[in-house]
Amino acid sequence: MYHYDQYDQQMLTDRVAQFRDQTDRYLAGKLSEQEFLPLRLQNGLYVQRLAPMLRIAVPYGLLSSQQLRKLAFIARHFDKGYGHFTTRQNIQFNWPALEDVPDILAHLAEVEMHAIQTSGNCIRNTTTDQFAGVARDELEDSRPYCEIIRQWSTFHPEFAYLPRKFKIAVCGTRVDQAATQVHDIGVFLVAGPDQAVGFRILAGGGLGRTPVIGQEIFEFVEKRDLLTALEAILRVYNREGRRDNKYKARIKILVRESGLDDFRGKVMAEWARIRGGPQTLTDAEIERCRAYFVDPPYLSLSDEPDALGQALADNFLFASWYQHNVHAHKKPGYASVTVAFKETGVAPGDVTDVQLEVLAQLADEFSFGEVRISHRQNVVLADVEQQRLFDLWQRLSSDALASSNHGLLTDAICCPGGDFCALANAKSIPIAEAIQRKFNDPDELHGIGELSLNISGCMNACGHHHVGNIGVLGVDKKGEEFYQLSLGGSSRNDASLGKILGPAFAxxxxxxxxxKLLAVYRAHRDPGESFLETYRRIGMAPYKEQVYAKAD
Amino acid sequence: MPKLIKNGQIEEDRWTLLKEASGPEVLQAVPGKNFLVPLQFWQRYADEMASYAGEFAVWLDSDERAEEIGDELHSIPVIALNFPVFTDGRSYSNARELRERFGYRGEIRALGDVLRDQIYYLSRCGFDAFAIRYDQDPEACLRAFEDFRDSYQSSIAEPDPLFRRR
Known part of the structure; x- marks a missing residue:
C-alpha cells in the first residue's frame, strides 16, 4: 500500500495544527457556528442527533494492521468501543467529543490516516473495487490511480467550496464492484487504440433524491491526461453548478439541465486550455505510485489443494462459508475472503474495538498485514492461501465473524438511519435486523441465492437503495415512519435504478x-436464475399483485 | 475603512468601492478618487470615466466572467472578485482563469465575505490582495499564508505540482 514520504506527513501535521487552531477559536467563540461548519465538515466532523460523528478516510478502502489497531484504540478511548464501516469504504465513530477531535486526528496522523474531505462540499474519498490488484478479471490495478487522484484532490485550493459534495470512483475490473457508474465521476481503466491502457470517464452519475447513471464525457484519455481531464470537469462544475438550491446542486443536475452535448463541449474547451500543462502526469509519477502496489511475496502454490478439498467435504458449515465468502484470486493457490459484518442484531457495518484487533491479527497472520473495506460494508482479506482457508474460517468462527451470508439477502447495506443521523426520515437499522431475524435459516437463505438488499433512512440514499435488487427507503408521512420498496436496482456493470413497487408500508x-416478493421469485424463477434476472424477465406486475392483493 | 492585505502585508487601501446600485453621478460628487467599479458600470460609463480625474479598476461578482471585460483587461490595475458568501467557490476558478488563461498580471483582490480560513487557498489560486471582512484579525490573516508548508497541486505561485518536485 501507499506510504507517506516527508511531504505527505508534513501536510498532515500542518492539517492537524490548523484544525486544532480552528477548534480552539470555535470553542472560544471567535469563529461562528456557520463559519466553523465547512471547516469541521472538511475534517469529517458532523454534529448529529446524540453526539458529533467523526468520519475517517480510508483511501480506496485499504487498511494496514497497524492502522486497524489504531482505530481500535480510538474506538476504545474516544468512543463507546465501536465504529461503523460506511458504503464509501470509510469508517466513522458516533460518540467522540468535539474537543477531543484534534487529539484523535493527531493519533491518526501517526499511522498516515486522517479525516480530510470525508464530508463537506468538496472532493471526497476516492473509492474502488475491494478486489483491486487481486481480481482475475482486472485490466490493471486501479489503486495507483486512486492514490494519484487522492493527492490531486487533497486540499485542492480551487475545489474546496463546490456547489455540493463530489465523489469519484475508479474501476479496473470487468465486473464493476464499486458502483462506479453512480458516482459524480466514474473512471474506468480501458484499453485504447494500440492496446495502451487509459481511461474512459463518465460524469453526472449519483444517487440521492434524483438517481442517475453517469454519462460518457471522455471516451478515452491517455494516462498522463487523467488529472487535467478531471480538473476540466470540476472547473465547469464549480462555476456552473447550481448554488441556489442544495437539492439541485449535484453535477448530475448540471449535466441534465445543460444537456450532455453542451456540458461536454464546455469540458472539452476547458481541457483544451490545460491539457499538456503542469498537471500532466509524468511516467515517473505513475511508476512511483505503481511501485507501492506491487504484488506481495506470494508463494508458488497450486489451486484447490487436497487439504481444502478434504475440509470442504468434511464440514458443511465451512463449505457454505466457502461458497459465499471466498473469491477467486489471480494467483494460483490464493483466494480472497469476505468477512461479513452483518451479524443479526448488530447494525450492518458496525465493528467493535476487539473485532478491529482480531482483524489486525488475522491480517498479519493470513493476508500480508492488510485488509480492505468494501462498499457493501464488509471487510476483505485479499491474499489468503487456499490451504489455510479452513484454519482462517475456524479462527473467524471462534470470534463470531464467520457469517456465510455474503452476497445474500441478510448481507444488507444499511445507513445509520434515524437512530443516529440528523438527516434521516426514518430508522433503517431495525429494518435490517427484522429482515435478518425473519430469514435466519441458512438453507432458506442460500436457496434464495444472490440478492442485494439496500436500506436508506432518507432520500439522501447513503444506503444506496436505488441500486439494491430490493431497495428500502424510509419516508416520513405526517410524523410517522413508512418504508417505500423498489425492485430491480443494480450497481454492477448492468447498472440499473430500481422501480418503486407501490404505496409505502409500516x-x-x-x-x-x-x-411475499421472494415467494413470487421462487415461483417464477428458471433454474439458476437470480432474483434480479427473474425480475428483469417477468417485470413488476406479479410482485405488485402478490403484495397488494386484497384479502377476500 | 476595510483592512487590506496585499503581498503579505497590511496596507492602506487606495481604492474606493462602488456597489452595484451606483450611477455615474457619484463621480461628480467625489472628485479625485480611485474607484473600484462593478462590471456593468465599467461597460456602460466609459465616457464618464474617461473624463474623470482619477483611476478605475473593476470588480466581478462570482457569476460574472473575466472575458466580459474584453481587450482592456491587461491595462486595469486591479481586478477584484467578489465573495457574496464565503462558501461560494466560483471566484477561486475565476481567479485561476484570469492568471492562467488570460495571463493577467495586475492585482487580483478578494472582496466581500473574505475570512482568515479561506486565505491560504485563495492565495494559491492567484489572489494577491485580500479586503478582509471588517471583523477579521489582520495579524491572524497574515499567519494564514503559512497554514501549509507545501501542497500537492499546481498553483499560481508554484506551477509545478509536487509530483514534479519530489
Whole structure:
C-alpha cells in the first residue's frame, strides 16, 4: 500500500495544527457556528442527533494492521468501543467529543490516516473495487490511480467550496464492484487504440433524491491526461453548478439541465486550455505510485489443494462459508475472503474495538498485514492461501465473524438511519435486523441465492437503495415512519435504478412483504436464475399483485 | 475603512468601492478618487470615466466572467472578485482563469465575505490582495499564508505540482 514520504506527513501535521487552531477559536467563540461548519465538515466532523460523528478516510478502502489497531484504540478511548464501516469504504465513530477531535486526528496522523474531505462540499474519498490488484478479471490495478487522484484532490485550493459534495470512483475490473457508474465521476481503466491502457470517464452519475447513471464525457484519455481531464470537469462544475438550491446542486443536475452535448463541449474547451500543462502526469509519477502496489511475496502454490478439498467435504458449515465468502484470486493457490459484518442484531457495518484487533491479527497472520473495506460494508482479506482457508474460517468462527451470508439477502447495506443521523426520515437499522431475524435459516437463505438488499433512512440514499435488487427507503408521512420498496436496482456493470413497487408500508410489515416478493421469485424463477434476472424477465406486475392483493 | 492585505502585508487601501446600485453621478460628487467599479458600470460609463480625474479598476461578482471585460483587461490595475458568501467557490476558478488563461498580471483582490480560513487557498489560486471582512484579525490573516508548508497541486505561485518536485 501507499506510504507517506516527508511531504505527505508534513501536510498532515500542518492539517492537524490548523484544525486544532480552528477548534480552539470555535470553542472560544471567535469563529461562528456557520463559519466553523465547512471547516469541521472538511475534517469529517458532523454534529448529529446524540453526539458529533467523526468520519475517517480510508483511501480506496485499504487498511494496514497497524492502522486497524489504531482505530481500535480510538474506538476504545474516544468512543463507546465501536465504529461503523460506511458504503464509501470509510469508517466513522458516533460518540467522540468535539474537543477531543484534534487529539484523535493527531493519533491518526501517526499511522498516515486522517479525516480530510470525508464530508463537506468538496472532493471526497476516492473509492474502488475491494478486489483491486487481486481480481482475475482486472485490466490493471486501479489503486495507483486512486492514490494519484487522492493527492490531486487533497486540499485542492480551487475545489474546496463546490456547489455540493463530489465523489469519484475508479474501476479496473470487468465486473464493476464499486458502483462506479453512480458516482459524480466514474473512471474506468480501458484499453485504447494500440492496446495502451487509459481511461474512459463518465460524469453526472449519483444517487440521492434524483438517481442517475453517469454519462460518457471522455471516451478515452491517455494516462498522463487523467488529472487535467478531471480538473476540466470540476472547473465547469464549480462555476456552473447550481448554488441556489442544495437539492439541485449535484453535477448530475448540471449535466441534465445543460444537456450532455453542451456540458461536454464546455469540458472539452476547458481541457483544451490545460491539457499538456503542469498537471500532466509524468511516467515517473505513475511508476512511483505503481511501485507501492506491487504484488506481495506470494508463494508458488497450486489451486484447490487436497487439504481444502478434504475440509470442504468434511464440514458443511465451512463449505457454505466457502461458497459465499471466498473469491477467486489471480494467483494460483490464493483466494480472497469476505468477512461479513452483518451479524443479526448488530447494525450492518458496525465493528467493535476487539473485532478491529482480531482483524489486525488475522491480517498479519493470513493476508500480508492488510485488509480492505468494501462498499457493501464488509471487510476483505485479499491474499489468503487456499490451504489455510479452513484454519482462517475456524479462527473467524471462534470470534463470531464467520457469517456465510455474503452476497445474500441478510448481507444488507444499511445507513445509520434515524437512530443516529440528523438527516434521516426514518430508522433503517431495525429494518435490517427484522429482515435478518425473519430469514435466519441458512438453507432458506442460500436457496434464495444472490440478492442485494439496500436500506436508506432518507432520500439522501447513503444506503444506496436505488441500486439494491430490493431497495428500502424510509419516508416520513405526517410524523410517522413508512418504508417505500423498489425492485430491480443494480450497481454492477448492468447498472440499473430500481422501480418503486407501490404505496409505502409500516415498519412491522416489511419482513412479511419481503417474504411475499421472494415467494413470487421462487415461483417464477428458471433454474439458476437470480432474483434480479427473474425480475428483469417477468417485470413488476406479479410482485405488485402478490403484495397488494386484497384479502377476500 | 476595510483592512487590506496585499503581498503579505497590511496596507492602506487606495481604492474606493462602488456597489452595484451606483450611477455615474457619484463621480461628480467625489472628485479625485480611485474607484473600484462593478462590471456593468465599467461597460456602460466609459465616457464618464474617461473624463474623470482619477483611476478605475473593476470588480466581478462570482457569476460574472473575466472575458466580459474584453481587450482592456491587461491595462486595469486591479481586478477584484467578489465573495457574496464565503462558501461560494466560483471566484477561486475565476481567479485561476484570469492568471492562467488570460495571463493577467495586475492585482487580483478578494472582496466581500473574505475570512482568515479561506486565505491560504485563495492565495494559491492567484489572489494577491485580500479586503478582509471588517471583523477579521489582520495579524491572524497574515499567519494564514503559512497554514501549509507545501501542497500537492499546481498553483499560481508554484506551477509545478509536487509530483514534479519530489
Amino acid at each position: 415498519q412491522e410489515d416489511i419482513p412479511e412483504v419481503i417474504g
